[in-house]
Amino acid sequence: MVYQTPRGTYDILPDEVRKWHAVEEVIRRITQYYRYREIRTPYFEDTAVFKRENDSSDMVNKEMYTFQMGRDSYTLRPEGTAGVIRAFDQHKLYGSMELPAKFYYMGPMFRHERPQKGRQRQFTQFGVENIGVKSPEVDAETIALGYDIVKALGVSSVKVCINTLGDDESRAAYRAALREYFAPHLDELCTDCKRRYEQNPLRILDCKVDRDLECMKNAPKLSEYLNEESKAYFDRVLKALDAAGIPYEVDESIVRGLDYYTHTVFEVISTRPDSGAQSTIFAGGRYDHFVSYYGGPDLSGIGFAIGMERLIALAEDDGYAFASEDACDVYVIGLGDVASEVLSLSTKLRKANLVTEANYVPRSLKAQFKSADRSGAKYVVILGEDEVKNGTVNIKRTADRTQVSVALADAAETISAWEKE
RNA sequence: GCGGCUAUGGUGAAGUUGGUCAACACACUGGAUUGUGGCUCCAGCACUCGUGGGUUCGAGUCCCACUAGUCGCCCCA
Numbered sequence: 001m002v003y004q005t006p007r008g009t010y011d012i013l014p015d016e017v018r019k020w021h022a023v024e025e026v027i028r029r030i031t032q033y034y035r036y037r038e039i040r041t042p043y044f045e046d047t048a049v050f051k052r053e054n055d056s057s058d059m060v061n062k063e064m065y066t067f068q069m070g071r072d073s074y075t076l077r078p079e080g081t082a083g084v085i086r087a088f089d090q091h092k093l094y095g096s097m098e099l100p101a102k103f104y105y106m107g108p109m110f111r112h113e114r115p116q117k118g119r120q121r122q123f124t125q126f127g128v129e130n131i132g133v134k135s136p137e138v139d140a141e142t143i144a145l146g147y148d149i150v151k152a153l154g155v156s157s158v159k160v161c162i163n164t165l166g167d168d169e170s171r172a173a174y175r176a177a178l179r180e181y182f183a184p185h186l187d188e189l190c191t192d193c194k195r196r197y198e199q200n201p202l203r204i205l206d207c208k209v210d211r212d213l214e215c216m217k218n219a220p221k222l223s224e225y226l227n228e229e230s231k232a233y234f235d236r237v238l239k240a241l242d243a244a245g246i247p248y249e250v251d252e253s254i255v256r257g258l259d260y261y262t263h264t265v266f267e268v269i270s271t272r273p274d275s276g277a278q279s280t281i282f283a284g285g286r287y288d289h290f291v292s293y294y295g296g297p298d299l300s301g302i303g304f305a306i307g308m309e310r311l312i313a314l315a316e317d318d319g320y321a322f323a324s325e326d327a328c329d330v331y332v333i334g335l336g337d338v339a340s341e342v343l344s345l346s347t348k349l350r351k352a353n354l355v356t357e358a359n360y361v362p363r364s365l366k367a368q369f370k371s372a373d374r375s376g377a378k379y380v381v382i383l384g385e386d387e388v389k390n391g392t393v394n395i396k397r398t399a400d401r402t403q404v405s406v407a408l409a410d411a412a413e414t415i416s417a418w419e420k421e
Numbered sequence: 422g423c424g425g426c427u428a429u430g431g432u433g434a435a436g437u438u439g440g441u442c443a444a445c446a447c448a449c450u451g452g453a454u455u456g457u458g459g460c461u462c463c464a465g466c467a468c469u470c471g472u473g474g475g476u477u478c479g480a481g482u483c484c485c486a487c488u489a490g491u492c493g494c495c496c497c498a
Contacts, residue, residue, distance in 0.1 A: 002488080058496050062422085078498085109498080114422080116492060125498060192495090256497095267498095279498055307498030335456060367450085369458030384456065395459080403457085 008113070008121025010062040023312050024106065026152050026381045034145050036102040036128055041083035043108065045072040049082050052293070055259050056199035061161050063090070063111040076110035079258070080127040081290070081303055088131060099132030099299075103179035106308070118278030118310045127284075127305035131291060134300035136144050136233055139264045140240030140287060146268060146282045147246055151304065155270070158281065161251040162237070162266040166222065166230035166287070167415070173224035175201050185215040199259075206255050222251060230263065237264050260293075261285040264302065270314055281314065282306035329354040330415060331377035333368040335384035342383055345393065345411060349381075352412035372398075379415050383408075 005011060012020060028038075032135060047066050055061070065076035077083055084103050088094065093101055106126045126149075130142055143160065165171060178201040186194065189204065196203045205219060226234070232390055241248050248266075256265045265285035272279075284304025291299040316322075330349050334342040339360045346358040357375045359368050365382075372380045382394040393411050396403040397418060406414045 007489080065498080078449095111497080113496065114494090115490090116494095117495070123498070126452090127498090268434085277493060277495095278497070283498065304496055310498065333457085365452090365456050366454080366458065373459050380458080382457070386456085401458090 002197035006121070008115040010120060018251075018326070019312055019316070020308075022322050023308065023315065025066070027106070027149055027306075030148050031104050031128070031151055032143065033148075034141070034147075035103040036130075038181060039084055039087060039103040039105055040107070041080075041087050041105065042076045042077075043110075044076050045083055045086065046318060049073040049086050049294075050078060050344075052260075054194055054199055056203060057258055058110060059258070063113055065112055078109055078111045080105050080107075080109065080125055080305055081129060081258075083286075084129045084303075085290050085296075085301070086294045089291065089294040092296075094132065094291075094299060100138060100301075101131045102341060103131075104128045109171075116278070117276035118307070118311065118313065124308040125305040126308055126311075127303060129301055132299045134286070134288075135167070136236035136264075137240045137243075138235045139247065139302055140244045142284070142304060143241065143248075143266055143268075144244040144246055144282075146304050146306060149388050150268065150281060150311070150314075151313065154320045155281070155311070155314045156318050156400070158268055158270040159271050160246055160248040160266065160268050161250055161254055162241070162243075162248050162264065163233035163254040163260055163264055164222075164226065164230060164237070164263055165255065165285070166226045167233075168208075169341070170226045170230045171202070173227075174222050177220045177225060178202070178204065180213070181220055186281055188213055188215060202255050205253065221252060225310055233263055239252065254322075256283070256307070260287045260290045261269035262288040266304070270310075272314070272317065274317070275310075275314065278307075278310065280307070281310055302309075316403055327355060328357055328375040328377040328378045330356045330381055331372035331375050332356060332358040332381045333365065333367075333372065334359050335365060335368075335382065336362075338383055338385060338388055341388050345383060345408065349412050349415070354412065354415060363390045381411060381415075392407045 027146065042294055047064075049068075050064060052062055059078050064078050067074055079183045088101065088103075104127065107124065108122050109125050109361060110122050112121060115121060128142065128145060130138055143162075147158075147160065166174070179197065182189070182197060182201065182204065186197065189197065190207065193204045193207050196207070202222070205216070207216075238248070238250070251267075254265050254267055255261075256267075263286040265283075267283040268281050270281055282304050284302065286300060286302040288300045289298075291297065291301060330346075332342050332346050332349070341358060342358050346356045349356040357372075357377060369380070378396060380396045382396065387393050387405075387408070391408050392405050394403055394405050394407045395411060395414055395418075404414070
């Protein structure tokens with residue numbers, strides 16, 4: 001029996017991990033410039049944290065990994081925002097933190113979807129949440145943060161698409177208008193849309209199945225139902241984006257997959273033709289009622305999440321220069337029955353801050369030199385039975401093949417001195 | 422949940438209308454060079470072609486099922 005990773009999951013092998021470290025480093029650095037702080041929440045929560053009443057999204061309704069332990073129901077987190085807000089409320093951070101409270105998280109998310117390019121069942125998101133200050137400039141700054149990260153990794157061909165869902169009043173008016181409009185067309189809609197009609201008619205417009213229906217084309221537009229306040233807010237968001245130097249496109253079709261969004265929503269996509277069917281790099285929006293939903297005060301927040309796998313793939317496509325190898329300073333060759341001497345020497349070298357690879361297996365000199373080459377070691381140390389007897393060791397510099405024989409006790413010192421030249 | 426494509430060694434892969442030893446390359450191991458490397462040369466390295474059935478005198482090559490991968494629909498990061 002050959003075991004393998006479950007469908008939609010994958011191993012990140014050492015060569016690949018190097019890229020992850022590099023990308024994580026860039027993300028952490030840029031996020032610090034914006035003064036966001038990391039928060040780590042559990043990988044699973046009570047199911048109720050994610051399964052909110054009246055939520056019409058597929059993610060919540062058919063893609064969650066939910067399991068029962070005794071009488072308790074838990075769910076592997078499908079997204080990051082819910083956990084962060086839950087933690088914010090649970091620990092009453094609105095009382096102890098400066099507002100806006102700025103959090104970021106990085107970690108695995110789980111959704112039971114059919115895997116394909118850029119979509120896996122366990123995937124990794126980096127996300128931020130900015131809670132407590134409702135201002136168009138905060139919205140723009142949040143988008144700028146994500147945009148900076150994408151740009152810092154050399155990703156080209158990105159497009160910022162933005163839209164507004166308006167405030168409660170605007171959306172209520174629009175919802176009513178949509179219901180009235182679609183009522184005579186209900187039979188034409190797909191089964192998903194029939195559900196959406198009840199739960200969240202806005203998402204009918206987003207449906208790819210019914211996109212070409214005649215009744216879709218003439219459906220009322222959200223922009224026609226925005227009240228003055230919502231319009232003004234959105235106009236200021238666009239101005240703020242200009243101020244932040246972010247190019248954007250207003251796209252009225254963006255309504256987002258989660259139901260908790262209000263006002264600003266955005267999706268940043270890759271326009272590369274080879275990025276597959278999953279082109280969204282990061283996406284998010286503002287939420288007016290999410291903080292109070294979990295028992296906190298009536299604060300508004302905004303956030304987004306980046307798909308790390310997609311981001312790394314795009315950085316690679318655009319030729320981002322990832323470090324090529326893990327460096328090695330010294331390779332210790334052992335000849336004869338000297339394994340324990342090799343170990344004690346290697347330990348000393350490492351204590352002297354030298355990255356050291358040691359050979360403990362009886363192999364030919366030639367084979368060990370080959371390994372030393374492959375390790376990329378800058379120095380090769382040869383320790384044989386003769387040397388052990390004399391208390392000496394041979395040190396060879398790879399670059400010019402100079403070799404010296406020094407006292408065993410002076411090995412680390414000799415290499416360090418050579419290093420400083 | 423639905424559809425297309427794919428499945429040969431550590432890797433990349435050849436395998437012709439089903440009919441010799443399952444090419445070739447890289448990697449790896451050993452040797453030429455019994456303690457000094459990246460070149461060269463030589464040798465070794467798939468009782469077997471995702472799994473299970475079937476057709477046939479004969480199947481990696483055809484058929485069916487299953488499994489996995491992959492791409493797309495949907496959904497979304």
